[in-house]
Amino acid sequence: xxxxxxxFSNLRFRKLNSIFNIIVLSLAIALITTIFHISSxxxxxxxxxxxxxxxxxxxxxxxMQIILSAIFHLDVPTGNISLDEANKISQSxxxxxxxxxxxxxxxxxxxIVGTNENYIKHYQGELETGNxxxxxxxxxxxxxxxxxxxxxVGDEIIGSHGIQDYDDLHSNKPYKISGIxxxxxxxxxxxxxxxxxxxxxxxxxxxxxxxxxEKHHDESKEITxxxxxxxxxxxxxxxxxxxxxxxxxxxxxxxFEMARLVNIxxxxxESAKAFAIILIVIAIMSFFxxxxxxxxxxxxxIALMRSLGAKKITIVKLLLTESLxxxxxxxIFGIILSHLSILTIQSYLxxxxxxxxxxxxxxxxxxxxxVSLIVxxxxxxxxxxxxxxxxxxxxxxxxx
Amino acid sequence: MLKISxxxxxYDGKEIIKIDNLNLKKSDQIxxxxxxGCGKTTLIHTIAGLKKALGGTIFIxxxxxxxxxxxxxxxxxxxxxxxxxxxxxxxxxLNISENLLLSFYLNDLEPDxxxxxxxxxxxxxxxxxxxxxxQISQGQAQRVAIARSIxxxxxxxxxxxxxxxxxxxxxxxxxxxxxxxxxxxxATLIISTHDQRLNQFFSNQINL
Numbered sequence: 061x062x063x064x065x066x067x068f069s070n071l072r073f074r075k076l077n078s079i080f081n082i083i084v085l086s087l088a089i090a091l092i093t094t095i096f097h098i099s100s101x102x103x104x105x106x107x108x109x110x111x112x113x114x115x116x117x118x119x120x121x122x123x124m125q126i127i128l129s130a131i132f133h134l135d136v137p138t139g140n141i142s143l144d145e146a147n148k149i150s151q152s153x154x155x156x157x158x159x160x161x162x163x164x165x166x167x168x169x170x171x172i173v174g175t176n177e178n179y180i181k182h183y184q185g186e187l188e189t190g191n192x193x194x195x196x197x198x199x200x201x202x203x204x205x206x207x208x209x210x211x212x213v214g215d216e217i218i219g220s221h222g223i224q225d226y227d228d229l230h231s232n233k234p235y236k237i238s239g240i241x242x243x244x245x246x247x248x249x250x251x252x253x254x255x256x257x258x259x260x261x262x263x264x265x266x267x268x269x270x271x272x273x274e275k276h277h278d279e280s281k282e283i284t285x286x287x288x289x290x291x292x293x294x295x296x297x298x299x300x301x302x303x304x305x306x307x308x309x310x311x312x313x314x315x316f317e318m319a320r321l322v323n324i325x326x327x328x329x330e331s332a333k334a335f336a337i338i339l340i341v342i343a344i345m346s347f348f349x350x351x352x353x354x355x356x357x358x359x360x361x362i363a364l365m366r367s368l369g370a371k372k373i374t375i376v377k378l379l380l381t382e383s384l385x386x387x388x389x390x391x392i393f394g395i396i397l398s399h400l401s402i403l404t405i406q407s408y409l410x411x412x413x414x415x416x417x418x419x420x421x422x423x424x425x426x427x428x429x430x431v432s433l434i435v436x437x438x439x440x441x442x443x444x445x446x447x448x449x450x451x452x453x454x455x456x457x458x459x460x
Numbered sequence: 461m462l463k464i465s466x467x468x469x470x471y472d473g474k475e476i477i478k479i480d481n482l483n484l485k486k487s488d489q490i491x492x493x494x495x496x497g498c499g500k501t502t503l504i505h506t507i508a509g510l511k512k513a514l515g516g517t518i519f520i521x522x523x524x525x526x527x528x529x530x531x532x533x534x535x536x537x538x539x540x541x542x543x544x545x546x547x548x549x550x551x552x553x554l555n556i557s558e559n560l561l562l563s564f565y566l567n568d569l570e571p572d573x574x575x576x577x578x579x580x581x582x583x584x585x586x587x588x589x590x591x592x593x594x595q596i597s598q599g600q601a602q603r604v605a606i607a608r609s610i611x612x613x614x615x616x617x618x619x620x621x622x623x624x625x626x627x628x629x630x631x632x633x634x635x636x637x638x639x640x641x642x643x644x645x646x647a648t649l650i651i652s653t654h655d656q657r658l659n660q661f662f663s664n665q666i667n668l
Contacts, residue, residue, distance in 0.1 A: 061561040061571045066554070073553030364549040367510060368608075369538015370566040371531050453511040456545055457501055 067382040070358075077350040081436075082390045084346045088339035089394025089432050093425060094401050095332050101417045102325065106132075106318055108246040111183055114296065115288040116312045117141065117149060117303050123312035124320065130161055130285035131314060133171045133247060134413070136223055137163050140282035141309055149286060149303060154295035157182070161285040162259040165219035165230065169414060170205045172219050172235070172252045174259030174283075180241070182287075183248045189213050190239030196261055199235045199254040203243040204416055213237050217252070219262060233262045250414045256283060340435055343390075347383060347439025355443055362447050363455035372448050379444045380437060387436025391429040461486045461648050462507070462616060467516035469502050475514055477503060477668060486615070489642060489649040491658055494668035500652035501546065503668070504620045507650065508543050509533040521615060538567040542609030542647070544638075546621040548601045550593040556580070556604055557589035563611050579607045583637065599630045606634070610641050617642050619651045623658060635661045 071078040109132050118126035121138025128135035143160075150158035159182060162174030173179070177192065180200065190213035192200055201211060211217065216234040235254060243249055260281065290296060296313075303311035362375050402419045409415040464482040468475050477499040484490060494500050505511040507518060509525050518525050520540060528536060537543075550559050557576055564571040580586045583603045588596055596604070602622070609617050619638060623631040635658055642649035651658065659665065 061558060061565045063565075065558075066562070066565070069553040069558065360547075360549055361551045361553075364545075364551060365562070365566055366534065367508065367537070367543055367545070368563050368566050369534055371534045373531075374566060453502075453505040456510070456547070456549065457505070 063378060063381050064385070066378060067385055070378075071382055071385060074350075074354060077354060078386060081343070081346055081350055081386050082393060084339065085343040085387065085390035085432060085435060086394035086397060088336055088343050088435075089391055089428055090397035090401065091332065091336040091339060092431070093395055093398035093428050094405075095329060095336060096424070096428075097398065097402055097419055097422070098405065099325075099329050101419060103322070105415070105417060106321075110314050110318065111246065112289060113182075113287050113314050114290045115299060115303075116314060117146065117286040117288065118284065118310050118312060120308060120310045123310060124317050126285065126310060126312035127314050127317040129163070130287065130312075131247065133173075133223075133251065134415075137284045138310065140284055141286070143281040143283055145306060145309060146283055146286045149288070149299075149309075152299065152302075154291055154299050155288055156291035157289040159287040160256055160283045161287060162256045162282075163223065163284040164259055164263060165221055166223050167205070167217045167219050167235075167252055168209060170202070170208075170250055170252055171223055172199070172254060172259070174254055174256040176256065179287075180248065180253060182289075183244060183246050185244055185248050185253075186242045187239045188242040190237065193238035194255060195238075196255060196258050197233070197235055198238040198258070199252050200239040200241060201237055201253070202241050202249040202251045204249045204414065205252055206240045211237055211240070213240060219252075230262050245416075245418060249416060340431075343435055344439040347386070347436055348442060351379070351383070351440050351443035352446075355446055358447075359450050359455050360458075362450045363452040366450070366452045367456060375447050375450075376444045379440055379447050383436040383440035384433055387433040388429065390436070391432035394432065395425055395428060461488070461521060462650075463517075463519040464507075465517050465519075467506070467518065468514040469499055469506055469511075470514050473514065479503070479516070482666070484648050484650070486648060487643065487646050489639060489662055489664060490651070491662040491665040492650060492652040492668060493654065493659075493665055494652070495654055498668045500654070500668060501620050504543070504618050504650070504652050507616075508541050508618055509537050535567070538563070539612060540615050542612070542614035542617045544605045544609045544617070544619040544622055546624070548598070548605045550601060550604060552593055555590050555592050556585070556596070559593070559604065560608050560611055563608060567612065569612070575611065576607075579611060582641075583607050598625060599634075602626065602630070602634055603637070606638055606641060610645055610647070613645055614647055617647045617649045619649070621653055621655070622651055623653065623655050628657065631655065631657050 113131060116126050116130045118130060118137065119139030119141050125135050125138055129137045146160060149155065157178060159175055159178045163171065165172040188203065205211065215237045217237065218234050219230050221230065235258065241248060290299070300311035300313060303309050365375060406417050406419060409417060462484040464479050467479040469477040492500055492503065502511060506513050509528065513526060523536065525533060525536065551562060554562060560576045561571045561573065577586060580589055583606065585600055585603050588600055593601065622638065623634055626634060638649065639661060
């Protein structure tokens with residue numbers, strides 16, 4: 061017999077009240093935990109995928125679309141840009157590193173990206189098996205691409221035109237897998253990386269018949285985007301302006317567009333947070349109302365325990381322990397519920413958007429347990445004070 | 461063992477009972493009689509330290525309980541006084557065994573399961589130990605309340621209207637049981653009642 065056992069017996073005896081309190085509080089806890097997990101994961105994911113890219117150059121259009129397309133590979137490109145113009149920008153003294161991106165095809169929803177070796181280096185890509193090959197029509201594939209499609213080195217894959225369409229196949233121009241990357245927890249996990257020349261090769265349908273001069277051929281070459289890392293902070297002032305002066309080019313600043321994106325997301329997250337706070341207030345009220353209502357019935361038990369030698373503080377401890385047990389159970393159920401929801405969201409995002417988020421039990425969830433305990437205590441303080449003040453003699457004399 | 465002097469009891473400063481002197485020795489047994497509403501329960505609660513007197517003193521084992529702080533009185537009561545209430549209060553969420561073990565916990569004592577079983581066995585209700593209070597009869601609850609009152613071997617047992625709701629057979633059985641138990645434990649026994657059937661069991665009686 062100890063305080064925990066007595067509290068559990070009391071809670072079990074008032075099952076309905078206990079269950080109701082746990083449901084309300086665990087819903088609030090689940091919502092808060094889910095919001096925190098998702099917002100922190102999105103932030104982490106965005107930062108991992110950005111990897112310090114300062115500027116993206118694309119065809120005229122929406123800067124947000126350029127970022128979503130060129131960095132996160134979530135949207136369609138705004139169009140293509142001339143390789144010549146891209147090269148001129150790359151040669152600027154303000155540019156430390158420039159990486160070309162040529163898009164256009166996909167393999168079962170995974171994008172085929174034509175680029176150079178700097179792209180993989182920039183995203184800290186490491187080989188799990190095979191090798192990097194600069195030979196045309198060879199590809200290195202991201203870890204998720206390999207796992208999802210059960211691909212191995214030496215396999216051939218056939219790209220489809222567009223970024224989501226699986227039907228329009230380039231059947232006569234298969235890619236050969238030369239390497240598979242280790243999981244990097246950034247965007248390259250879901251990409252098929254090849255040379256820019258390979259992308260040109262797949263899309264140059266008239267190649268066999270075209271006998272134009274090499275010079276003419278170079279002038280007509282296009283890429284989709286150019287990713288830029290500045291050499292100096294001054295570049296942030298001049299380079300985007302210079303790019304935008306050119307007729308067909310549009311600069312997109314990732315940090316600026318991300319701030320906009322987070323702001324847009326933020327409205328939804330703030331609404332969900334407000335809803336969670338309302339649920340918490342309801343949970344506090346629920347604890348208060350159920351304990352308050354049960355006090356009349358329990359006043360006999362309380363008076364009896366006092367008559368048996370219980371100190372007033374023992375009674376208060378008993379009531380608070382009951383609330384803390386409810387708070388603790390609510391936290392555990394809430395966190396479990398939250399992780400189940402997150403697993404569902406994770407699976408949905410992976411299957412439908414190829415977005416891989418890595419959720420795990422985080423240290424800060426201990427603070428969520430603390431919040432739950434505080435909520436349960438707040439709801440039970442007034443009833444505990446009332447229990448402290450129970451008039452033992454009067455209560456025991458009542459005819460019940 | 462119990463020494464009451466100039467005890468004045470009442471509500472809101474209005475006196476309803478006055479007891480000039482009452483001295484009881486160890487193992488004494490006394491019946492306090494009076495009609496309903498005359499203040500018997502108030503007297504029992506005051507001796508138990510659950511209610512403050514308007515005036516006077518109550519000594520239990522040479523300790524003036526009127527001077528004890530609330531928390532000291534709680535502890536003193538738990539360890540020295542066994543009380544059987546008119547309404548046989550048992551904690552509804554605990555089974556019979558737990559209801560008895562609760563006394564140990566509330567008085568910061570190690571739970572003694574063996575003692576609980578011995579007492580329940582002596583009162584013929586060992587088979588009830590896993591039952592919840594709502595699952596037992598009034599007569600059985602009466603025995604549980606008696607078991608609880610003697611559990612911590614109190615020096616003083618107070619019983620308030622112990623038999624008023626019992627038929628003759630149960631009334632006599634409970635009265636005999638309580639007398640026997642109090643004698644076995646060398647405890648002073650005070651029973652307050654308006655039940656005339658108890659007169660035959662107690663030679664020592666006072667009227668309020």
